[in-house]
Amino acid sequence: MYKNHSEKVQKIISGILDLKEHTKDLLSSIEKNSDLNAFNSISKDVVEKAASVAEKIKSGKHGKLAGMTVAVKDVISVKNEPLTCSSEILKNFKPLYDATVVEKLLEEDAIIIGKTNCDEFAMGSSNENSAFGPVLNPVNKNRVPGGSSGGSAVAVAAGLCDASLGTDTGGSIRQPAAFVGIYGLKPTYGLVSRFGLTAYASSFDSIGPFANNLDDLSAILEVISGEDKKDSTSSGKKFTRESLENLDASKLKIGYPKEFFGKGIQSEVKENFLKVIQKLKSAGIEISEVSLPHNEYSIAAYYILTTAEASSNLARYDGVRYGVRDLNSTELKEMYEQTRSIGFGKEVKRRIMLGTYVLSSGYYDAYYKKAQKVRRLIKNDFDNVFDNFDLILSPTTPTTAFKLGEKTNDPLQMYLADVYTTSANLAGIPGLNIPIGFDNDNLPIGMQLMSNQFCEDKIISFAKILENEMNLS
Amino acid sequence: MHEIYEPVIGLEVHAQLSTKTKIFCACSTKFGNPPNTNVCPVCLGHPGVLPVLNKKVVEYSIKMGLAVDAKINSHSVFARKNYFYPDLPKGYQISQFELPICENGKIDITSQDGSIKSIGIKRIHMEEDAGKLIHERDNETFIDANRCGVPLIEIVTEPDLRSPKEAYDYLTNLKLILTYLDICDVNMEEGSLRCDANISIRKKGDKKLYTRTEIKNLNSFRNVEKALEFEFNRQIDLIENGEDIVQQTLLWNADLNEATPMRGKEEAHDYRYFPEPDLVPAKISNDRIDEIEKSLPELPSLKFERFIKNYSLSKYDAEILISSIELADYFEKVCKTTNEFKSASNWMISEVLKYLNEHKLDITQFPISPEHLGKLINLIKDGTISGKIGKDVFEFMFNSDEDPEKIVNEKGLLQISDLSELEVMIDSIIAKHPKDAEDYRNGNKKVIGFFVGQVMRETNGKANPQLVNKLLTEKLSRSI
Numbered sequence: 023m024y025k026n027h028s029e030k031v032q033k034i035i036s037g038i039l040d041l042k043e044h045t046k047d048l049l050s051s052i053e054k055n056s057d058l059n060a061f062n063s064i065s066k067d068v069v070e071k072a073a074s075v076a077e078k079i080k081s082g083k084h085g086k087l088a089g090m091t092v093a094v095k096d097v098i099s100v101k102n103e104p105l106t107c108s109s110e111i112l113k114n115f116k117p118l119y120d121a122t123v124v125e126k127l128l129e130e131d132a133i134i135i136g137k138t139n140c141d142e143f144a145m146g147s148s149n150e151n152s153a154f155g156p157v158l159n160p161v162n163k164n165r166v167p168g169g170s171s172g173g174s175a176v177a178v179a180a181g182l183c184d185a186s187l188g189t190d191t192g193g194s195i196r197q198p199a200a201f202v203g204i205y206g207l208k209p210t211y212g213l214v215s216r217f218g219l220t221a222y223a224s225s226f227d228s229i230g231p232f233a234n235n236l237d238d239l240s241a242i243l244e245v246i247s248g249e250d251k252k253d254s255t256s257s258g259k260k261f262t263r264e265s266l267e268n269l270d271a272s273k274l275k276i277g278y279p280k281e282f283f284g285k286g287i288q289s290e291v292k293e294n295f296l297k298v299i300q301k302l303k304s305a306g307i308e309i310s311e312v313s314l315p316h317n318e319y320s321i322a323a324y325y326i327l328t329t330a331e332a333s334s335n336l337a338r339y340d341g342v343r344y345g346v347r348d349l350n351s352t353e354l355k356e357m358y359e360q361t362r363s364i365g366f367g368k369e370v371k372r373r374i375m376l377g378t379y380v381l382s383s384g385y386y387d388a389y390y391k392k393a394q395k396v397r398r399l400i401k402n403d404f405d406n407v408f409d410n411f412d413l414i415l416s417p418t419t420p421t422t423a424f425k426l427g428e429k430t431n432d433p434l435q436m437y438l439a440d441v442y443t444t445s446a447n448l449a450g451i452p453g454l455n456i457p458i459g460f461d462n463d464n465l466p467i468g469m470q471l472m473s474n475q476f477c478e479d480k481i482i483s484f485a486k487i488l489e490n491e492m493n494l495s
Numbered sequence: 496m497h498e499i500y501e502p503v504i505g506l507e508v509h510a511q512l513s514t515k516t517k518i519f520c521a522c523s524t525k526f527g528n529p530p531n532t533n534v535c536p537v538c539l540g541h542p543g544v545l546p547v548l549n550k551k552v553v554e555y556s557i558k559m560g561l562a563v564d565a566k567i568n569s570h571s572v573f574a575r576k577n578y579f580y581p582d583l584p585k586g587y588q589i590s591q592f593e594l595p596i597c598e599n600g601k602i603d604i605t606s607q608d609g610s611i612k613s614i615g616i617k618r619i620h621m622e623e624d625a626g627k628l629i630h631e632r633d634n635e636t637f638i639d640a641n642r643c644g645v646p647l648i649e650i651v652t653e654p655d656l657r658s659p660k661e662a663y664d665y666l667t668n669l670k671l672i673l674t675y676l677d678i679c680d681v682n683m684e685e686g687s688l689r690c691d692a693n694i695s696i697r698k699k700g701d702k703k704l705y706t707r708t709e710i711k712n713l714n715s716f717r718n719v720e721k722a723l724e725f726e727f728n729r730q731i732d733l734i735e736n737g738e739d740i741v742q743q744t745l746l747w748n749a750d751l752n753e754a755t756p757m758r759g760k761e762e763a764h765d766y767r768y769f770p771e772p773d774l775v776p777a778k779i780s781n782d783r784i785d786e787i788e789k790s791l792p793e794l795p796s797l798k799f800e801r802f803i804k805n806y807s808l809s810k811y812d813a814e815i816l817i818s819s820i821e822l823a824d825y826f827e828k829v830c831k832t833t834n835e836f837k838s839a840s841n842w843m844i845s846e847v848l849k850y851l852n853e854h855k856l857d858i859t860q861f862p863i864s865p866e867h868l869g870k871l872i873n874l875i876k877d878g879t880i881s882g883k884i885g886k887d888v889f890e891f892m893f894n895s896d897e898d899p900e901k902i903v904n905e906k907g908l909l910q911i912s913d914l915s916e917l918e919v920m921i922d923s924i925i926a927k928h929p930k931d932a933e934d935y936r937n938g939n940k941k942v943i944g945f946f947v948g949q950v951m952r953e954t955n956g957k958a959n960p961q962l963v964n965k966l967l968t969e970k971l972s973r974s975i
Contacts, residue, residue, distance in 0.1 A: 099543045105543075218543040219543050252547060332964055338542075340581075382765050386767075389768060
């Protein structure tokens with residue numbers, strides 16, 4: 023119907039596309055695809071909003087994202103819409119304010135279509151840890167869509183919206199993007215405000231876009247990036263599409279980490295990846311093997327640090343002020359225990375316990391402090407590579423989408439689904455999933471491009487070469 | 496028996512900073528507003544909110560650090576202190592743990608023997624206050640979150656205090672510094688100043704300390720002193736009876752004058768401190784520190800020294816006059832008009848403070864201008880009026896704050912120092928009371944007081960008392 027958002031706007035202006043009707047169709051399409059379970063809630067007044075944006079477009083006074091239908095992961099605050107974090111404990115909660123990213127989308131006339139399903143409090147790699155049930159992969163409904171931003175990925179892949187926002191703490195945007203075959207970007211930590219993002223692990227969490235094309239992805243990133251006085255960790259830097267124009271991506275130097283091809287990688291993923299490298303080489307791109315020697319410790323460091331932060335971040339859900347409370351308790355401590363026992367799912371409890379343990383006195387130095395040191399070493403590994411290379415290319419995930427229920431009883435196997443993605447969060451650098459092909463079961467394979475901090479322009483420019491000239495997907 | 500032991504005491508003081516807004520959000524810090532009206536999603540700990548550090552809090556903390564000669568850390572880190580309680584919306588308090596804003600300072604106190612003793616300040620750190628629980632009848636508890644996020648500094652001493660009295664003196668000096676810096680309302684009743692005490696004992700001359708206890712719920716400096724005395728004696732009794740001191744937290748009960756242990760469960764906390772990932776470290780440049788240092792007022796200890804030196808005051812007088820900046824300023828303004836510093840100090844301490852106490856006012860509301868008080872003192876000094884008349888003029892000045900010279904003239908209060916006028920009057924009085932005059936000559940010198948009284952009655956108190964005394968002594972001895 024349209025290949026990207028600019029074309030959509032053109033079609034609205036020329037009258038080929040009626041935004042209001044089109045949005046109505048979208049809503050019925052969401053309804054028809056409710057078995058995918060991608061949405062937790064649909065925004066009030068979506069059609070009215072579409073009508074008013076259509077008017078704005080006609081009048082010529084509209085924002086950069088006018089008429090773009092955007093789904094928002096249900097850990098991001100949209101004023102007066104439910105904010106459940108896919109958790110029993112916040113099932114009844116409605117926030118009083120808009121997240122900064124939502125405010126920015128609305129300023130540019132995007133249409134927030136609804137809140138998407140995800141792993142509870144963004145903890146998971148398959149979207150099976152949701153109080154609202156698992157999300158299905160539209161490519162193959164027996165498969166998981168990846169997580170934790172499964173609903174946001176599926177909403178775009180299944181054509182239920184133009185684009186969506188997800189969050190990525192250890193791969194939660196890139197991995198589901200790879201599993202459903204779309205673009206998904208985890209920006210540099212500090213490029214996009216976290217204000218209004220329900221914290222899982224504050225020093226790792228990033229909000230980023232999903233889209234089925236790079237133009238829309240960059241348009242959203244341009245809008246949501248930039249300084250936010252409400253977020254002290256906001257860097258003040260902004261991504262602009264203009265920066266893409268002066269960049270000759272064909273001159274960028276690419277490295278691929280040798281450590282990423284050891285055991286556990288699915289053979290088709292490896293083959294496809296090596297094919298891409300061959301293609302790039304023959305196209306004259308400078309590409310060679312690099313080393314990230316501490317990557318093998320990234321999962322361990324990631325789970326120690328993120329769970330430590332999570333154990334503290336989730337302490338506020340205690341039944342006292344908002345959210346669900348156990349009403350049968352008569353004592354304070356009992357109320358806390360019952361509320362949190364009933365309110366949190368298994369994986370969330372597991373991570374709270376792990377995080378409480380690694381922070382407790384006598385264990386702090388052995389776990390938390392040591393993991394912080396590992397985090398520094400991992401960052402140094404990247405710094406060393408980026409001294410000589412512009413980008414790192416790797417598979418996004420070791421396997422394609424696995425079967426529903428396949429790993430739910432084996433948390434360690436589940437955690438390994440993030441083995442190529444957590445290091446970017448540890449280092450605070452950006453990573454983009456690019457769909458590069460399919461395995462023998464026709465499941466999408468994704469490739470990840472990483473760069474130094476705030477070099478999203480290099481990532482996107484190079485991804486464009488792949489999108490346009492390599493004819494990968 | 497008690498004399499062979501000494502207490503080793505350390506204090507932790509929480510001072511609410513008097514910033515207009517909270518430490519991590521723009522909510523008002525105003526005390527006494529209706530419950531849960533000074534709140535927003537940030538201080539209520541709603542999902543997704545983030546703290547933004549109030550720069551005034553950093554400035555005030557640095558002021559305090561500089562005032563106690565502490566090292567200001569150029570790189571200061573916030574940390575989360577994790578525990579569950581209904582008055583703590585996030586389930587953690589944002590505080591500082593490693594790298595607090597100030598370390599290694601000192602506050603001087605005067606020991607019992609008059610020497611100066613420095614009490615070490617281990618650290619000063621910034622943190623947010625918790626809310627307040629209001630327990631009502633029928634087992635109902637309500638939460639007032641107005642106080643959530645009100646900025647605090649915690650000032651922690653080294654275990655340098657050696658008596659409950661020293662603890663009291665330390666707190667008095669600390670309070671004075673906070674007042675001078677104008678960074679805290681120092682109102683213990685409203686909770687803007689709170690104190691916890693740690694105490695252990697040892698035999699004098701020994702290094703080894705017995706087990707330490709902590710006392711909380713101390714709502715006045717006197718109660719700090721009393722509670723420490725109580726606990727000092729309790730610990731000695733335990734040791735003397737061969738029992739062990741249990742490491743525990745005690746709550747002071749001011750009504751019963753005793754400390755009782757907190758329940759074990761409430762104190763068994765592992766706070767799981769870790770660096771606050773939502774805030775970047777507070778970076779403070781040397782230029783900024785210099786700038787703040789320049790803005791500091793003269794501190795109480797320096798003002799104390801200066802008053803003694805410049806105005807030749809006693810330590811006692813100086814201590815009273817520097818008890819507030821405004822009082823000290825007033826005194827200094829008086830001393831611009833008069834050189835009678837001692838007399839000015841006496842007037843301040845006896846008359847001015849008495850008036851302020853009686854009327855429950857502070858010096859800024861005192862109706863007499865320092866210039867007029869200075870003039871009054873001069874009028875007495877140069878003999879224009881007597882000291883007694885001076886007090887009457889002072890009374891008039893309360894109501895009008897008119898120039899004392901004008902009051903003296905208009906009301907005809909000029910002192911009678913005219914020799915011939917007084918001589919005539921004294922002669923006639925002696926003549927009227929021959930028996931009393933004879934008493935005097937027979938050796939009853941006390942009777943002179945009666946004659947002074949007669950002269951004063953005749954002159955409405957305006958006679959120059961020294962002159963009257965001199966003339967009476969001469970005339971009574973002579974006139975046979």
